[in-house]
Each structure stands twice: as C-alpha cells, then as structure tokens.
Amino acid sequence: MRQLILDLLPESPPTLDNFVPGGNGETLTALTGWLAGAFPETSFHLYGEPGCGRSHLLQASGFLYIDATLRPSLAGIRAGEALAIDNVDALDDDGQIALFALYNQIKTAGGRLLTAAEQPPAHLALREDLRTRLGAGLIYRLLPLTDAEKAAAVAAQARERALKLSPEMVGYLLRHAPRDMRTLSMLIVAIDQYTLEQKRPVTLPLLRELLNMDAPL
Incomplete structure (x- = not known):
C-alpha cells in the first residue's frame, strides 16, 4: 500500500477511548485505575x-513519553511525577542507571512510572536492581487483536461514519492494508473523505484505487 494517502490525513492522537481493547479489557481497566491513583x-x-x-497506551497516558530505541541513554530527562518509557529494554547502560535513579525520585515524589517491552521485567536484559523495581509493580500482558476483532472494529468505525462496508470489503482491507488498528482507523477516515470528494459509494474497485493511489487526492 502506498503511504501517501495516510500521510495526507491529520494524526489521530492515541487516547484511552480510541484504543480497541479486544481481549484486553481487564488490562485497560487496571491501567485506567492505576492512572487515576486507585493503586x-x-x-x-x-x-x-x-x-x-x-505504544498507543503509553502515549495515551498523558505522561512524558520516551521511546528508548530513540533515546537509549535518557540524557536530559528529568523525573517529574509521570514518565512513560517505551521499549524499556532498549536502554543502554547509562540509560538503565538513569532510569533506576528516576524510579527512586518518582517513588519519593509519589509519582508514576509506566514502561513497556515485549517481555515482562523478569525476562528483560536489564540490570538486576532495575528489573527488581519494575517487577515489584503492576505487570499486565497485552494480547494482539484477532482478525475477527479487527474486522469488527473496522466495521464499527465505518458504521459510525455511515460507510457501508460489506464483510468482503472489510476482509479486503485486512489483507491489503497495514494491519495495525491505528492505520486501519485512519484508513476509514480516508475512505470517508475519498467517497465524499469523488461522490461515489464504497466498492471494491474504489478500495483498490484508494490503496494503490500514488498522487494526492
């Protein structure tokens, strides 16, 4: 799929409301409660x-968001009271030392530290004292959406915009478009915009045209 059509759309900021939970309802409830100070x-x-x-949930937290793959040393980061570190296992030695110190500062201030990685803290290649700190907190696994859950979410978002997407059309999108929900959600906005500008209903030929376009609308 050409990326141009999606690049033309405004970003839809990640929020807790536009996160599609699928089988992660319990995790989302726990995170929402923790963010509100219930734990x-x-x-x-x-x-x-x-x-x-x-990444969606970390950015939706409203905390200062840091992707450790882009800032592995955490240079210049101040603790504050709310910090979100994505891909925490990508921190280098200096970054791990810095996060250990930041954790202690945040704890003293009664703040919150939100982290994410592919594995739970016990399985991450981090220094032991940092693993222990992260392992003492709340730990939840996020499950990927199934194809059926993605299809249901896409169909629901289309209905909200009064777009008539048949199951065949939804299946086509899941086969030919990027499969992450954020991109699929943006694509629904693009389809809505394109059908209005072209004054055409949604059809499979229109979807093929949209997904393969190489010039601005």
Whole structure:
C-alpha cells in the first residue's frame, strides 16, 4: 500500500477511548485505575508482541513519553511525577542507571512510572536492581487483536461514519492494508473523505484505487 494517502490525513492522537481493547479489557481497566491513583504501586509494566497496542497506551497516558530505541541513554530527562518509557529494554547502560535513579525520585515524589517491552521485567536484559523495581509493580500482558476483532472494529468505525462496508470489503482491507488498528482507523477516515470528494459509494474497485493511489487526492 502506498503511504501517501495516510500521510495526507491529520494524526489521530492515541487516547484511552480510541484504543480497541479486544481481549484486553481487564488490562485497560487496571491501567485506567492505576492512572487515576486507585493503586499504590509506583510502576506499571505492559508487555506483548509488536502491534498489540503498547505504544498507543503509553502515549495515551498523558505522561512524558520516551521511546528508548530513540533515546537509549535518557540524557536530559528529568523525573517529574509521570514518565512513560517505551521499549524499556532498549536502554543502554547509562540509560538503565538513569532510569533506576528516576524510579527512586518518582517513588519519593509519589509519582508514576509506566514502561513497556515485549517481555515482562523478569525476562528483560536489564540490570538486576532495575528489573527488581519494575517487577515489584503492576505487570499486565497485552494480547494482539484477532482478525475477527479487527474486522469488527473496522466495521464499527465505518458504521459510525455511515460507510457501508460489506464483510468482503472489510476482509479486503485486512489483507491489503497495514494491519495495525491505528492505520486501519485512519484508513476509514480516508475512505470517508475519498467517497465524499469523488461522490461515489464504497466498492471494491474504489478500495483498490484508494490503496494503490500514488498522487494526492
């Protein structure tokens, strides 16, 4: 799929409301409660395979968001009271030392540290004292959406925009478009915009045209 059509759309900021939970209802409830201060634990760790929604939830937390793959040393980061570290296992030695210190500062201040990785803390290649701190907090696994859950979410979002997508059309999107829900949600917006501008109903030929376009609308 050409990326251009999606690049033309405004970003839809990740929020807790636009996260599609699928089988993660319990995890989302726990995270929402922890963010609201319902649990005393300083840290909350989310783990799961790529595409399960880890980054979405960290960005939706409203905390200062840091992707450790882009900032492995955490240079210049101040603790504050709310910090979200994505891909925490990508921290280098300096970054791990810094996060250990940040954790202690956040705990003293009564703040919150949200982290995420593909594995739970006990299985991460981190220094032992940092693993122990993260392992003492709340730990939840995020499950990827099944194809059926993605199809249901896409169909529901289409209905909200009064778009008539048949099961065959939804299946086509899941086979030919990027499969993460954020992109699929943006694609529904693109389809809505394209049908209005073209004054055409949604059909399979229109979807093929949209997914393969190489020029601005």
